[in-house]
Structures are given as C-alpha cells and as structure tokens.
Amino acid sequence: MRAIEIGLRFLVQQGVKYVFGIPAGSINAIYDALLDIPELKPIVAKHENSSGYMAGAYTRITGLPSICVASSGPGATNLVTPAANAWKQKLPVIFITGSVPSTKLGKGGAQELYAEPIFASITKMSRTIMDANQLPDILAEAYCTAISGVPGPVHLAIPIDIQMTDIGDRELPSLPEIQQPVIDQIAVNKAANRIKAAGRRGAILLGNGAKAASDSIVPFAQTIGWKVATTPRGKGAFPEDHPLSLGVYGLSANIQASEYLNSNEYDVLLIMGSSLGELATSNWEPRLVAGKELIHIDYDQNELGKCYETLYPVHGEIKLVIAELSAQLAEKGQEASQIWNAYEEGSAEVAAASETAGDSWNTLSAIRQLSATAPKNARFFLDIGEFMTYSIQNLLIESGQEFDIDINFGGMGSGIGGSLGAQLAEPSRPTICVTGDGCFFMHGMEVLTAKEYQLPILFVVINNARLGMVYHGHMLQYKRCLDDFSQDRVSIAGVARSLGLPYAEVSSLADLQKNKVQEWLSHGGPFVVEVIVDGNEIPPMGERVKFLQGATY
Structure with a gap:
C-alpha cells in the first residue's frame, strides 16, 4: 500500500472527513488515493486560499481537524494566509503541500520550493517528509500535535515520490493517549x-x-x-x-x-x-x-x-x-x-440593533433588514469590508443563531470560502454569507464550488462600486483618496446569471422581505443576492482609523 494512503486511512480512523484543496501534479497521489477511501470526501475549490478558509471554518465549528492540500510552489504559498489565520484562531487544520521528487530537490525542478521554514512560524509543526516508511507515523504525530494542548495548525511537505512509494501492508499508527483538559x-x-x-x-x-x-x-x-x-x-x-x-x-x-x-x-x-x-x-x-x-x-x-x-x-x-x-x-x-x-x-x-430600519436605503438599513428577515437558526458568515462594520453593530444575533468572522487575520474574500466550510459543518443550518463587491472580485468564483457541491448558501453581496472601507478610511484619515478606489459598477447579478446561478437584485427595502429571504434559502443550492447601494455614508470605523494614525501609541 502507498505511504500516503496509509496516512490518510489513519486520519479517517480519527474522524477526519474532508480534504479541501485543488488537485495538482505534486499532490495527485492524494487525490488518487481518495478513490479507494470513500470516507474522505474531496472539496475541490477554485483557489487554494479559499480552500484554507473552508477548512478552518469547518474545523472551528465541528471541532474536527480537516485536511487542506496544495501543490508545491505557488500552491503552497497560496496556503500561507489561511494557515496564518488558523494559527491566530488556534484551529487544528492539517496543511499538506506537495514537492518535487526527493531525488530532484535542489536541481531546479518546476515550482520547487522549500516550504518547511515558510510555515514554521505559523504552525505548531512544519516538517518535510523524506522517508516514505516514516510518512504514516509523522502524519499521526502531526495530527496529535494539532489537537493536543492549545490546538493549532500543522504543515507537512511531502515529495510526490514519497507519497507514491509502496511500503507494504502495515497496521495504522496508534494514537497516543490525549491529556484531558484540567483547570486551576x-x-x-x-x-x-x-x-x-x-x-x-x-x-x-x-x-x-x-x-x-x-x-x-x-x-x-x-x-x-x-x-x-x-x-x-x-x-x-x-x-x-x-x-x-x-x-x-x-x-x-x-x-x-x-x-x-x-x-x-x-x-x-x-x-x-x-x-x-x-x-x-x-x-x-x-x-x-x-x-x-x-x-x-x-x-x-x-x-x-x-x-x-x-x-x-x-x-x-x-x-x-x-x-x-x-x-x-x-x-x-x-x-x-x-x-x-x-x-x-x-x-x-x-x-x-433591534431598532427598525426605517425608510432610507443604504448599507445600514439593508443589514438591519437582513437581520430582521433571517431565519431564527441562521448562521451569518461575515467577510471583511465596510459592510462588516455595520454588521457587527446591527446584525442582532438571537438565541439559536450563530455569527462568524475571521476578523483578526481573515483577508477579503475569506468569508466566502468560510461559508462553504460552515455549511459542510452544519448542513441543516441556513448559512448567510455577507460579503462585498471587492471581496467577490477576489474570491467570488467559490460560488461555483458551492454550486458543484449543492451547498444552500445565501450569498448577500453589498455592491457600492468601490473598496468602501479603504475609501472611507482614507477620507477620514487623509481627507482625500485616489479615484482608483472606486470603479464602474459591475453587475454581480449578471455574473451569477452567467454562472448559471439563481440570483436577485435588491435596491430597496421592499426587495428585501422575509418571504423573499425564505424563498432564496429554499433553492437547495447557492443563491446570489446583489444589494445595490451608493455607500456614501461613513461607516462606524473611527477607532480603526485612530489606530492607523498612531493615536494610541
């Protein structure tokens, strides 16, 4: 049996269910092994960065470690940001990156990268496996490291020939006794x-x-x-x-x-x-x-x-x-x-936040209306941007609802990928991803991933035709900004239509009513709602601007 298959079967034994990532030559042995391990389901994303946020959200919600894989070189570096996010959030995600064959290291192979030190400062363990016979045991060690003590991500770089080496039939690694939590x-x-x-x-x-x-x-x-x-x-x-x-x-x-x-x-x-x-x-x-x-x-x-x-x-x-x-x-x-x-x-x-939205139409009233019309068991998954500041204040999270945001290290678009992991973690809970046009332009193609896996996520895209948080931050701090922070409005609904996704355009409170939200969530797959606003009001982000000005030093 190939070394990587034995390692993966050990993870299945521990309850691991998903492999998030994108197939590529240096990790295709993993995807080939999945054909023989139906208990491990691949979730093929559109970008490695998004796959890392999917894995992190799934692990945070379920408490179960997940696997996130990427090729050598650029695939590996695309995982650095979500690995850092998992490090900040103390999430036991197992990141695996491929590598050129071990016999060719240092000879200029395509996409060759020494990834071990790159991940070392943002994981509990980062190692390159050079002996196929040790692969299952090192993978078991990585799993135990990830879940032990204060949880956190781990990283293994595995050359493709090490993954593929047949090491014969052997018992799966044993899991050492995990120390039970104690209190002072x-x-x-x-x-x-x-x-x-x-x-x-x-x-x-x-x-x-x-x-x-x-x-x-x-x-x-x-x-x-x-x-x-x-x-x-x-x-x-x-x-x-x-x-x-x-x-x-x-x-x-x-x-x-x-x-x-x-x-x-x-x-x-x-x-x-x-x-x-x-x-x-x-x-x-x-x-x-x-x-x-x-x-x-x-x-x-x-x-x-x-x-x-x-x-x-x-x-x-x-x-x-x-x-x-x-x-x-x-x-x-x-x-x-x-x-x-x-x-x-x-x-x-x-x-x-429980106040009524009133008759005006802007980002604030849209967020309040969304809060008032959402199901009582909904999970809101927030992205990073101007709309985030309104949502933190005005999404009223009631008993039975959940709220997620990768605010400490999440990049723009992290909420889109994260919402997929959240829906996989709790399939019966309605998931509402609140994102923006800037985030959508970065990682919006993950709505296709949601379509391919029939994940019933409501993607609410606040479209103000600008990088709103950047624009308002500059105006508050410098009293001016570049025209480049804004752009001609692009129809997000039109993008969804071209991708074969159901969609709606919302430009007033009348367009955002409870019966419509229920209808959008009932499609059995992803639904894209474009919320069209001017975005001229100043968002509640003054404290952040003060920090950037150095006022607190």
Missing part, C-alpha cells in the same frame, strides 16, 4: 470569591473562545446578574436579544457596550476566551480596565496577562471553569432565580 482549582476558587464579593458591580466580556461554552454562559450570567458584552469575534457567544446583553465592544462597538464598559459603574471585569487585541478592546482603551480588577479565563495560558494586568488569571477550558464557578456560587447561596428576577425588574431595553 485554586485560581477558580479565588475568582469565585471575588465574583461573590463584587455583588452586582461586575461585567462580562466574551471573546471567540467563549462560543463553545455559550449554553452555560447564559445561566451563569443570569446567576450573577452581570451585563454581558462580546468582542467582534465573540459576537454570538451571548444572545443579543437577552436583557443582559450590551452588544459588541471593540471595533464598531454598540454605544451601550462602550458606555458601560468604559464607565466606573462596576468593579470587576470578567473576560472569557479573548486575547484582548486591538479590535477587541477599541485599541486597548485605558478606560476599559481603569479602576477595575480583571478575572481572565482562557485555555491558552499565554493569553493571561498579555495585554492587561490580571489579578485573577484562570487557566482552563471555559466550559469546565464556568461549571465550577456556578457550583461554587450556588453553594455560597447565590440563587439564580432571585438575582435574575431582581435584574429583570430594572433591565434596560435590548441593543440598538
């Missing part, structure tokens, strides 16, 4: 005592890492009666139609979140699953922590105390920590029903 009990005890002592004078800030524990966070927040905000990537970790919700803090923050978290109305800030970077903290806003004591919970110990002094760092899986905190607070006599009933009596109205 002493730190949990200290945090519980501080939460109790704070009474109602506390607040919660949730990052992306808290999403896996969202079901337990709601009753916990109700128990202690603290208001809850999320970071942009943490959006969706707490239902925004909940009376305790403040909405989003950080980039494109909701006003009530900024006003409350930057105030002196509370003494303790409980942070869960956030690295507290620029976009999560409004450029490390000093008022966020001024006069407050911080409790920071994260499964990655390196995040604790990295950006702010933290008196109560708690290292451990957030869900386990919350369960222990809840048990201790209950033991100390804090009854959820009493505190929650007291809070409801004086609770404020839900976030501004």
Whole structure:
C-alpha cells in the first residue's frame, strides 16, 4: 500500500472527513488515493486560499481537524494566509503541500520550493517528509500535535515520490493517549470569591473562545446578574436579544457596550476566551480596565496577562471553569432565580440593533433588514469590508443563531470560502454569507464550488462600486483618496446569471422581505443576492482609523 494512503486511512480512523484543496501534479497521489477511501470526501475549490478558509471554518465549528492540500510552489504559498489565520484562531487544520521528487530537490525542478521554514512560524509543526516508511507515523504525530494542548495548525511537505512509494501492508499508527483538559482549582476558587464579593458591580466580556461554552454562559450570567458584552469575534457567544446583553465592544462597538464598559459603574471585569487585541478592546482603551480588577479565563495560558494586568488569571477550558464557578456560587447561596428576577425588574431595553430600519436605503438599513428577515437558526458568515462594520453593530444575533468572522487575520474574500466550510459543518443550518463587491472580485468564483457541491448558501453581496472601507478610511484619515478606489459598477447579478446561478437584485427595502429571504434559502443550492447601494455614508470605523494614525501609541 502507498505511504500516503496509509496516512490518510489513519486520519479517517480519527474522524477526519474532508480534504479541501485543488488537485495538482505534486499532490495527485492524494487525490488518487481518495478513490479507494470513500470516507474522505474531496472539496475541490477554485483557489487554494479559499480552500484554507473552508477548512478552518469547518474545523472551528465541528471541532474536527480537516485536511487542506496544495501543490508545491505557488500552491503552497497560496496556503500561507489561511494557515496564518488558523494559527491566530488556534484551529487544528492539517496543511499538506506537495514537492518535487526527493531525488530532484535542489536541481531546479518546476515550482520547487522549500516550504518547511515558510510555515514554521505559523504552525505548531512544519516538517518535510523524506522517508516514505516514516510518512504514516509523522502524519499521526502531526495530527496529535494539532489537537493536543492549545490546538493549532500543522504543515507537512511531502515529495510526490514519497507519497507514491509502496511500503507494504502495515497496521495504522496508534494514537497516543490525549491529556484531558484540567483547570486551576485554586485560581477558580479565588475568582469565585471575588465574583461573590463584587455583588452586582461586575461585567462580562466574551471573546471567540467563549462560543463553545455559550449554553452555560447564559445561566451563569443570569446567576450573577452581570451585563454581558462580546468582542467582534465573540459576537454570538451571548444572545443579543437577552436583557443582559450590551452588544459588541471593540471595533464598531454598540454605544451601550462602550458606555458601560468604559464607565466606573462596576468593579470587576470578567473576560472569557479573548486575547484582548486591538479590535477587541477599541485599541486597548485605558478606560476599559481603569479602576477595575480583571478575572481572565482562557485555555491558552499565554493569553493571561498579555495585554492587561490580571489579578485573577484562570487557566482552563471555559466550559469546565464556568461549571465550577456556578457550583461554587450556588453553594455560597447565590440563587439564580432571585438575582435574575431582581435584574429583570430594572433591565434596560435590548441593543440598538433591534431598532427598525426605517425608510432610507443604504448599507445600514439593508443589514438591519437582513437581520430582521433571517431565519431564527441562521448562521451569518461575515467577510471583511465596510459592510462588516455595520454588521457587527446591527446584525442582532438571537438565541439559536450563530455569527462568524475571521476578523483578526481573515483577508477579503475569506468569508466566502468560510461559508462553504460552515455549511459542510452544519448542513441543516441556513448559512448567510455577507460579503462585498471587492471581496467577490477576489474570491467570488467559490460560488461555483458551492454550486458543484449543492451547498444552500445565501450569498448577500453589498455592491457600492468601490473598496468602501479603504475609501472611507482614507477620507477620514487623509481627507482625500485616489479615484482608483472606486470603479464602474459591475453587475454581480449578471455574473451569477452567467454562472448559471439563481440570483436577485435588491435596491430597496421592499426587495428585501422575509418571504423573499425564505424563498432564496429554499433553492437547495447557492443563491446570489446583489444589494445595490451608493455607500456614501461613513461607516462606524473611527477607532480603526485612530489606530492607523498612531493615536494610541
């Protein structure tokens, strides 16, 4: 049996289901082996970059590692950006790149590249396999490395002859015992005592890492009666139609979140699953922590105390920590029903995102209308651009809905690829990808991939005929910009029509009604909706501009 087939069969044994990528000569042995391994399904993308975002989204949502493959040379370098994104998001994606035959290395083979050092700084492990007999065991080691401790991506470069070498019949590699997550009990005890002592004078800030524990966070927040905000990537970790919700803090923050978290109305800030970077903290806003004591919970110990002094760092899986905190607070006599009933009596109205869109037609009203008409179990997958800032503020994520955005390292178009991975991860959940014309021009051909695999994704393309975030950023910072940031309007609906895809053009609120959204989602495959706007209003991105101006240094 070929070395690569044994390695792939080991991954199937661990529950790996998908191989994302694009076939090419130096990795075609992998695709040939898939004919004999029906449990591993190939998802052939239109660009390696997109395939990496598909793999990352699938892995983040399911918790299952995925495989992403690319050829040697340019195929490998096209995976660097999504690999870096997986590194930032701590996703156990297995990146495999091909290579020229091992006997020809260094002799100027076509598309030859020494990829190992390129991926070394953005993966937990990057290695070139030069012995076919070791390939299965090294692939098993890479898998274990990816899922162990703090998860993260790994990379293997495998010359084509090493992949194809017959190494005979052998047993699949064995999986070593994976260490079970533990929590720092002493730190949990200290945090519980501080939460109790704070009474109602506390607040919660949730990052992306808290999403896996969202079901337990709601009753916990109700128990202690603290208001809850999320970071942009943490959006969706707490239902925004909940009376305790403040909405989003950080980039494109909701006003009530900024006003409350930057105030002196509370003494303790409980942070869960956030690295507290620029976009999560409004450029490390000093008022966020001024006069407050911080409790920071994260499964990655390196995040604790990295950006702010933290008196109560708690290292451990957030869900386990919350369960222990809840048990201790209950033991100390804090009854959820009493505190929650007291809070409801004086609770404020839900976030501004729930306001009606009004009669005006622009990006803001379109996003609000989309929020109001989306199914109650929808997943919004956001791309990167001007529309993103409106969406962070105005997509009201209710209980039962999900929100995803690769904001820390996602490039333009990442949301398009990511939405495919999301739909594969949860086939029964409606997926709505909100993207822009600039993103679509970069990676819009992945709608064809969605068509080929019959993925029922609603692609909502905000078309303002310009690179909106770049345009407005320049106008805010420099008071002028190049004409090149805009272009003659291209019909996205026309592109969809030429690709044989169902489509709709939307240019008013009347075109964006609930019955139409339901119809668009019921086609059984991808549907492209072009939202035509002028885009002249200034998006809520002032904090980002201040950072680029160096105002926070």
